[in-house]
Amino acid sequence: xQLLRLNALAPNFQLPPTAVTIGNFDGVHLGHQxxxxxxxxxxxxxxxxxxxxxxEPQPLEFFKGxxxxxxxxxxxxxxxxxxxxxxxxxxxxxxxxxxxxxxxxEFADLLKNQLNAQSLVLGDDFHFGKNxxxxxxxxxxxxxxxxxxxxxxxxxxxxSSTRIRQVLQAGDLSLAAKxxxxxxxxxxRVQYGDQIGRTLNFPTINVRMGRHRPCLNGIYGVDVVxxxxxxxxxxxxxxxxxxxxxxxxxxxxxxxxHVGTRPAIKQEHPEWRLEVHFPDVSANLYxxxxxxxxxxxxxxxxxxxxxxxxxxxxxxDVERLLEFRKNTPKFPF
Numbered sequence: 461x462q463l464l465r466l467n468a469l470a471p472n473f474q475l476p477p478t479a480v481t482i483g484n485f486d487g488v489h490l491g492h493q494x495x496x497x498x499x500x501x502x503x504x505x506x507x508x509x510x511x512x513x514x515x516e517p518q519p520l521e522f523f524k525g526x527x528x529x530x531x532x533x534x535x536x537x538x539x540x541x542x543x544x545x546x547x548x549x550x551x552x553x554x555x556x557x558x559x560x561x562x563x564x565x566e567f568a569d570l571l572k573n574q575l576n577a578q579s580l581v582l583g584d585d586f587h588f589g590k591n592x593x594x595x596x597x598x599x600x601x602x603x604x605x606x607x608x609x610x611x612x613x614x615x616x617x618x619x620s621s622t623r624i625r626q627v628l629q630a631g632d633l634s635l636a637a638k639x640x641x642x643x644x645x646x647x648x649r650v651q652y653g654d655q656i657g658r659t660l661n662f663p664t665i666n667v668r669m670g671r672h673r674p675c676l677n678g679i680y681g682v683d684v685v686x687x688x689x690x691x692x693x694x695x696x697x698x699x700x701x702x703x704x705x706x707x708x709x710x711x712x713x714x715x716x717x718h719v720g721t722r723p724a725i726k727q728e729h730p731e732w733r734l735e736v737h738f739p740d741v742s743a744n745l746y747x748x749x750x751x752x753x754x755x756x757x758x759x760x761x762x763x764x765x766x767x768x769x770x771x772x773x774x775x776x777d778v779e780r781l782l783e784f785r786k787n788t789p790k791f792p793f
Contacts, residue, residue, distance in 0.1 A: 461543045464551040466513070468558040468566075472574050478511040478549065479503040480577040482586070484518045484621065487532035488541035489640050491612040491619040496545045498609050499581045506579055506605075511549040512542050513575070522555050526672055532624055534670030537647055551575060564594030568602045579605040614639055628675040631757035634793045643793065645753040646674070646734060647687065650745045653735070662774050664718070664735040665745050667752055673732050674719055681756035681781040682717035682736055683707040687749040698743035705739055705782065708755070708791045713738050716774075716781045717752060720761035739778060755792050756784045 464473060481499045485492050496512065503510045516535055520528040533541070535552070542550055553559060562570065567589045571577040580599055586608075588594045596606050612619045619639050627636045628644060637643045646669055653666035685691055690711040695704055705714040715738040721731065736752060758777055764770040 461547060462549050463539065464549055465554070466551045466570075466574065467554040467556070468562055468570070473576070475509070475511075475549065475576040477506075477508050477578045478576050479506065479508040479579040479581065480511045480513060480571060480575055481581040482513040482588070483583065485512065485514050485533075485538055485542065486518065486621040487624050487640060488538060488545075489532075489619055489621065489624055490614065493545065493641055494612050495581060495583070495609055496542070496547060498607060500546065502579055502581055502607055508578055509548040510546075511551060511575060511577070512547050513551045513553055514538060514542075515553050515555040517555055519555055519560070521672060522560065528672065529622070529625060530673045530675045531671035532621055532628070532644075532675055534647070536670055537645075540647070561590055564589030564598055565602075567594060568599060568604075571599075571604070572602075577604065579607070581607045581609060584608050584610055625675045629677065631678065631760075633680075633754050633757055637793050643753050643755065644676075645751050646670075647749065647751045648734070650748050650750060652746065653733070662737045662771070662778070664737045665750070667734045667736065667750050669732065669734050674734070676719040676754065678719060678760040679758040679777050679781075680717040680719070680754045681758070681784050682715050683709055683712050683753040683755055684715055684736055684738075685709050685712045685751050685753075686745075687751055689748070691745075691748075691750075694745070694748075695738075695741055695743045699741075702740050702742045704741035705785060709753070713741065714785050715739070716778045717754065718761070722761075737774070737778065739782065756781065756788075 479499055479502045481495050499510050539550055582596055586596060596608055600606050617623065624636055624639050627639065633644060646667070648668035648670055650665045651668050684707060686694065691713055692711045695713065707714045715736040718735045720733065722733065734752060758780060762773060764773055
């Protein structure tokens with residue numbers, strides 16, 4: 461897979477003829493996977509290379525900022541999932557004032573001249589260009605071969621990023637896994653926090669989320685792997701007497717995950733955090749790239765009246781999550 465950085469004024473890439481699909485691809489869910497599968501079929505039939513064009517930031521993030529819908533996947537995660545689907549090129553279009561101002565014809569010119577697009581695979585409600593002027597019929601008249609893909613349903617309802625956000629916010633991790641085609645996870649590097657967890661006797665790792673705000677909120681049982689080395693070997697090397705709780709995946713640790721803004725802690729500027737506490741672990745994990753997979757939803761974030769109450773609440777949460785791990789010997793879904 462080759463990654464391309466695209467903007468409204470980018471020079472033409474030296475690409476072979478391509479079949480292109482376009483969208484946010486937030487979640488890279490079953491509907492997106494069907495789109496890429498159709499793209500690969502079209503490309504094979506027409507002897508073209510496959511190219512997926514995505515936007516960064518996502519358009520609603522550009523227009524609405526923090527009020528935009530929460531992200532299912534970060535840019536890193538999107539690229540990873542699309543790469544796993546076997547596409548030849550991923551073009552990341554920088555969505556800014558210049559890009560949003562492109563007319564429908566200018567956008568079509570970009571597809572033809574910069575991406576060497578010959579054939580397009582699009583959703584049935586696809587619109588583009590300034591004021592959403594363009595659609596599939598416009599692109600056909602421009603000269604592209606266009607294949608429209610109908611939406612994908614699951615249990616009689618459309619699979620969409622909006623639906624998955626709602627399911628995740630409701631804590632239904634099993635249904636989210638079905639709609640995504642995989643358990644929901646977030647990937648990021650361990651960064652320095654404010655060390656408050658240590659003062660409560662519950663040290664945590666602070667995982668960078670790579671999104672303006674997440675789809676989740678609350679306390680979860682999580683399975684954590686390191687993307688660059690064996691997490692269990694790292695923990696064993698740092699402190700052989702504290703190996704933690706074995707996770708479900710190979711070289712994984714099980715832990716108590718928290719996603720939220722920590723209302724029980726006084727902060728001048730509250731921010732969203734993904735934190736994980738590993739029971740009975742003492743290791744230096746800063747800088748490591750972690751994948752946190754969400755397996756069990758316990759409850760939403762609570763506003764405790766004091767740090768003492770917060771500590772007691774965390775203790776109860778950890779005990780309940782360890783009980784889940786004990787009673788669920790196999791991966792839950």
